[in-house]
Structures are given as C-alpha cells and as structure tokens.
Amino acid sequence: xxxxxxxxxxxxxxxxxxxxxxxxxxxxxxxxxxxxxxxxxxxxxxxxxxxxxxxxxxxxxxxxxxxxxxxxxxxxxxxxxxxxxxxxxxxxxxxxxxxxxxxxxxxxxxxxxxxxxxxxxxxxxxxxxxxxxxxxxxxxxxxxxxxxxxxxxxxxxxxxxxxxxxxxxxxxxxxxxxxxxxxxxxxxxxxxxxxxxxxxxxxxxxxxxxxxxxxxxxxxxxxxxxxxxxxxxxxxxxxxxxxxxxxxxxxxxxxxxxxxxxxxxxxxxxxxxxxxxxxxxxxxxxxxxxxxxxxxxxxxxxxxxxxxxxxxxxxxxxxxxxxxxxxxxxxxxx
Amino acid sequence: xxxxxxxxxxxxxxxxxxxxxxxxxxxxxxxxxxxxxxxxxxxxxxxxxxxxxxxxxxxxxxxxxxxxxxxxxxxxxxxxxxxxxxxxxxxxxxxxxxxxxxxxxxxxxxxxxxxxxxxxxxxxxxxxxxxxxxxxxxxxxxxxxxxxxxxxxxxxxxxxxxxxxxxxxxxxxxxxxxxxxxxxxxxxxxxxxxxxxxxxxxxxxxxxxxxxxxxxxxxxxxxxxxxxxxxxxxxxxxxxxxxxxxxxxxxxxxxxxxxxxxxxxxx
Numbered sequence: 001x002x003x004x005x006x007x008x009x010x011x012x013x014x015x016x017x018x019x020x021x022x023x024x025x026x027x028x029x030x031x032x033x034x035x036x037x038x039x040x041x042x043x044x045x046x047x048x049x050x051x052x053x054x055x056x057x058x059x060x061x062x063x064x065x066x067x068x069x070x071x072x073x074x075x076x077x078x079x080x081x082x083x084x085x086x087x088x089x090x091x092x093x094x095x096x097x098x099x100x101x102x103x104x105x106x107x108x109x110x111x112x113x114x115x116x117x118x119x120x121x122x123x124x125x126x127x128x129x130x131x132x133x134x135x136x137x138x139x140x141x142x143x144x145x146x147x148x149x150x151x152x153x154x155x156x157x158x159x160x161x162x163x164x165x166x167x168x169x170x171x172x173x174x175x176x177x178x179x180x181x182x183x184x185x186x187x188x189x190x191x192x193x194x195x196x197x198x199x200x201x202x203x204x205x206x207x208x209x210x211x212x213x214x215x216x217x218x219x220x221x222x223x224x225x226x227x228x229x230x231x232x233x234x235x236x237x238x239x240x241x242x243x244x245x246x247x248x249x250x251x252x253x254x255x256x257x258x259x260x261x262x263x264x265x266x267x268x269x270x271x272x273x274x275x276x277x278x279x280x281x282x283x284x285x286x287x288x289x290x291x292x293x294x295x296x297x298x299x300x301x302x303x304x305x306x307x308x309x310x311x312x313x314x315x316x317x318x319x320x321x322x323x324x325x326x327x328x329x330x331x332x333x334x
Numbered sequence: 335x336x337x338x339x340x341x342x343x344x345x346x347x348x349x350x351x352x353x354x355x356x357x358x359x360x361x362x363x364x365x366x367x368x369x370x371x372x373x374x375x376x377x378x379x380x381x382x383x384x385x386x387x388x389x390x391x392x393x394x395x396x397x398x399x400x401x402x403x404x405x406x407x408x409x410x411x412x413x414x415x416x417x418x419x420x421x422x423x424x425x426x427x428x429x430x431x432x433x434x435x436x437x438x439x440x441x442x443x444x445x446x447x448x449x450x451x452x453x454x455x456x457x458x459x460x461x462x463x464x465x466x467x468x469x470x471x472x473x474x475x476x477x478x479x480x481x482x483x484x485x486x487x488x489x490x491x492x493x494x495x496x497x498x499x500x501x502x503x504x505x506x507x508x509x510x511x512x513x514x515x516x517x518x519x520x521x522x523x524x525x526x527x528x529x530x531x532x533x534x535x536x537x538x539x540x541x542x543x544x545x546x547x548x549x550x551x552x553x554x555x556x557x558x559x560x561x562x563x564x565x566x567x568x569x570x571x572x573x574x575x576x577x578x579x580x581x582x583x584x585x586x587x588x589x590x591x592x593x594x595x596x597x598x599x600x601x
Binding site for chain 2: 013014025090200
C-alpha cells in the first residue's frame with residue numbers, strides 16, 4: 001500500500017505531509033506527558049522489529065501465494081497508539097529513503113494511511129473495545145481481525161482518494177475502488193489472523209506486555225458510541241456523495257428479469273401502502289421531497305446523515321431493550 | 335538470496351556509499367535535502383501527459399551520480415522495489431484511456447500511453463533523486479539537521495535507533511527464518527499456523543533487547559534525547575550549490591529544451 005511520489009500532485013503530497021507532521025507533534029506531546037525516556041529505545045527497536053517482520057513471508061493457505069504483516073495494530077497493542085504511530089512513521093522514513101518503498105513526498109500519505117488508521121482508529125475503537133473486560137484469546141482474535149480489516153479498508157480508501165485528488169491516473173473512482181477494497185479485505189483478513197496469533201502468543205508468553213498498555217486509560221462505552229456516531233456522520237454525509245447511481249445487486253437482477261428496477265404490484269392494498277409511504281417518507285429516494293438536480297448532492301448527504309443516525313439510534317434502542325430483558329431474566333432466576 | 339539478506343546488503347551498501355569523499359558528500363545535508371525536495375515537487379508538478387518536459391530532468395540525478403561516484407547498480411536495486419506498483423498503474427492507464435493522440439503509421443499513440451509513460455518517468459526521476467541524497471548523506475547527519483529545524487528530538491532520536499537496530503534484527507530474523515527453512519525446505523514461506531509463534535518470539539527478543547539497550551545507555555550517562563551536536567546548516571559551498579541547482583530546476587520547469595531545439599531546427 002506504499003504510495004510513490006509519481007502518483008501524487010504536489011498539493012496533496014504537501015497537505016498530507018502537514019497532516020502527518022501534526023499527528024507526529026501531537027503524539028510526541030502525549031508521550032512526553034505520559035512516559036519517560038524508557039520508551040525511546042523501545043520505540044526504535046520495535047520499529048526495527050516491524051521492518052524485519054515485514055520481510056518475513058507467510059504462506060496464504062489455498063492460494064499458493066505469500067504475504068507479510070503490516071504491523072500497525074500489533075505495534076499499537078504493545079506500545080500504545082502514540083509510540084506505535086511514531087515507530088511506524090520512522091519505519092516509513094527508512095523505507096522511503098533507503099528502498100524507495102513509498103516516496104519522500106508521499107511519506108505523509110503513507111504515514112496517514114498505514115499509521116493513523118491502525119493506531120488512532122482501529123486500536124482504541126475496536127481492539128481496545130473487545131479487550132475492555134478480559135484479555136482472552138477469543139477477544140484478541142476478534143479485536144485483531146476486525147481492527148486490521150477496518151484499518152486496511154480505510155487505508156485503501158484513502159489511497160484511492162489521494163490518487164484521484166492528485167489526478168495522476170486514468171482510473172475512474174469506481175474502478176479504482178473496486179480494485180483496491182476487495183483485495184485489501186482479503187489481505188486484512190489474513191493479516192488480522194496473523195496479528196491475532198502473534199498477540200495470543202505474547203499473551204501466553206509475556207502477558208504483562210499487553211496488559212500494561214491496556215491498563216492505560218480504558219475506552220468507555222460512551223466514547224465508543226460517540227466515535228461510532230462520528231463515523232456514521234462521516235460515512236453518511238461525505239461518502240454518500242459518491243454513492244453509485246447504478247442499480248444495486250438486487251435491482252440489477254430485477255432489471256435483467258423484468259426490465260425495471262422495481263416490481264410493479266397491482267391491487268388496492270399495494271396502492272394504498274405506496275401512497276402512505278410516499279406521504280410519510282421524509283427523504284424519498286435519498287433526496288428532498290420535490291428536490292431538483294441542484295439539490296440532489298445536499299439531499300443525498302442529508303439522507304445519509306439522517307438515515308445513519310436513525311439506524312444508530314434504533315440499534316442502540318434494541319441493544320438497550322436486550323440488556324434490560326437480560327437483567328430481568330437474571331433477577332427472576334430464569 | 336532472500337528478502338532479509340537483500341535488505342541487509344542494501345543497508346550496508348548505502349551506508350558505505352554515504353561514507354564517500356566526493357564534492358557532493360561534502361555539501362551540508364540541509365542543502366541536499368532542500369534540493370531533493372524541490373526537485374521531487376517540480377517533477378511531480380508536471381501535467382498528466384507532459385513527457386517532453388520531463389526528460390531534461392534526468393540531468394540532475396545523472397550529473398550527481400557521476401560526481402558522487404554512485405554505481406548505476408545501486409539505482410537499479412532501488413528501482414526494482416519502487417517501479418512495479420507504478421508500472422502497474424501506468425499500464426492500467428493504457429487500458430483506461432484509449433483516445434488517440436497521434437497515429438504513427440499503423441501504430442496509434444494514445445493518451446493512456448502518454449500518461450502511463452509520464453508516471454513511470456516521474457517515478458524513475460524521483461527515486462533517482464532520493465537515491466542520490468541517501469548515497470551521499472549519512473542518516474545521522476540528516477537527523478541532526480532535522481533537529482535544528484525543530485523536528486521533535488524524540489522522533490529523530492528513535493528514528494536513528496530504529497535505523498541502527500534494523501540490521502541487527504534483520505540478522506536475528508534471518509537466523510530464525512533459516513532455521514525454519516532447514517526444517518521445511520520445500521515451503522514457500524512460513525506456514526500460517528507457525529507464523530504467530532515465530533514472529534512472537536522475534537517480538538519478545540526485540541523487546542528484551544530494547545530493555546538492555548536502555549540500561550546500557552543509562553550506564554553511559556544517557557539523559558534523554560535533548561542533546562544536539564553542533565552542525566553547520568549551510569556553508570558557502572552549499573549556498574552556491576543550492577542557488578545553482580535551484581536555478582537549474584526552475585529553468586527546467588519553465589523552459590522545455592526539446593521544444594526549443596525543435597524551434598531552432600525549424601528556423
């Protein structure tokens with residue numbers, strides 16, 4: 001996933017370098033507050049470990065190919081997010097300068113794509129959330145698997161965005177996305193399993209290594225929910241602008257069979273429910289009622305945010321109801 | 335030769351080259367860093383289809399490779415790592431844009447071909463410039479310069495530690511990898527079910543090594559990453575170099591030598 005300089009425009013390269021430099025400054029500040037000088041050699045040596053670990057290949061079962069670990073989440077689990085972010089940034093400097101694996105101006109993009117997501121998104125929101133109650137093999141497995149997959153998906157998506165914003169490729173947004181996301185889903189799944197197996201080994205051999213970092217500031221449910229809300233708003237408000245106008249899988253199949261993306265239903269009951277739905281729908285077809293062309297972008301964003309928030313609230317409500325029901329059944333000894 | 339040995343060799347080769355004694359080696363790291371960044375930004379600022387303006391930029395890496403006694407093989411080794419992804423993207427451009435720009439007899443030259451070639455050219459030029467920088471500058475000197483430019487000490491210090499210990503850990507990883515290969519000579523890599531254990535062992539060894547390093551550093555009076563050696567950021571020689579190379583890059587950006595020669599020939 002290392003981006004080369006040739007794929008970027010100066011504006012995107014410089015902007016992303018500024019963002020990553022800001023994140024490095026923030027991480028250094030947080031480290032100075034929380035730890036002493038012990039962490040400096042630790043960061044350096046663990047960065048070197050990640051570099052060496054990336055050179056060791058494992059066989060991917062049933063494919064005949066091999067892959068290597070990325071290591072962002074693994075490092076965050078051992079060092080914490082700030083030290084891990086700095087270590088990854090250093091490894092990327094060495095890779096860019098000595099191996100041309102990622103460009104010198106693309107360094108900011110690479111640090112963001114491969115460091116920010118595992119350290120500041122996947123680690124606190126997913127990995128730590130799974131391990132909040134117990135550091136067990138099962139929790140490590142799910143935390144690592146989901147954490148790595150989500151970090152890689154976001155990273156791959158950022159590569160697509162940065163390349164397209166730079167305007168250096170003829171690939172369309174949809175084609176590039178279709179190339180990047182599925183392959184990184186597969187890579188993420190394998191890397192997640194590998195990360196889980198390494199962390200499980202460490203948990204057995206030297207559990208204090210993982211426990212030490214996890215004890216530093218838990219991740220309360222409220223923070224997790226707030227982060228999910230932010231992600232929902234981001235996905236609904238910005239990413240929905242890029243939603244495809246083409247039919248989805250089901251609509252496409254229907255179009256092939258009937259020539260239309262919707263099934264025509266005849267009968268009084270269908271007409272009445274359709275009229276009721278038309279009247280009550282707040283944002284019909286993901287747009288404003290009577291919305292024109294110019295408003296469609298805003299309408300899609302508002303629909304995304306509105307729909308996402310409602311879904312999140314509904315899921316929260318269902319979760320709460322289940323929790324209340326569980327409490328009651330335990331109380332009554334059922 | 336496997337990846338681990340190749341990487342260790344690459345490090346040794348670059349470090350030996352950076353120890354050289356040419357005119358370029360004696361320039362200050364800041365001057366070389368600034369010109370490299372300026373060169374990279376200028377090269378990537380060219381339009382998607384602008385190839386003619388890019389060729390002339392090959393003068394910069396070629397000139398400094400000759401003056402700096404950098405063997406072409408070094409650049410070849412680095413390009414072998416950097417090129418494949420760009421080559422793939424460049425090739426995909428050929429398929430995604432088949433609008434014809436020029437018909438050369440039976441052979442059509444498409445816009446996709448132009449943009450693909452421009453990508454590859456940019457990659458070769460930028461990688462060459464960074465290789466020239468690192469083959470003539472020690473990372474320790476570069477980090478010292480960065481510290482004077484207010485890059486946090488914690489970051490530069492641990493970057494140096496990381497660089498120093500990569501070779502040590504590469505050797506350790508190679509030993510573990512070789513031990514596995516000897517037990518499983520037909521395998522392409524380490525089997526997934528053993529990978530966690532092997533990598534976990536390497537991680538624990540690295541962690542323990544970091545502890546020993548910190549103790550040794552404290553025994554030698556380490557008091558945090560605040561100490562800075564005195565360095566010269568820019569001397570007169572570097573200033574001249576900076577002005578000359580900067581002017582050359584600007585000229586290359588605003589004047590297309592190929593077009594000028596064509597005009598002259600037509601006149």
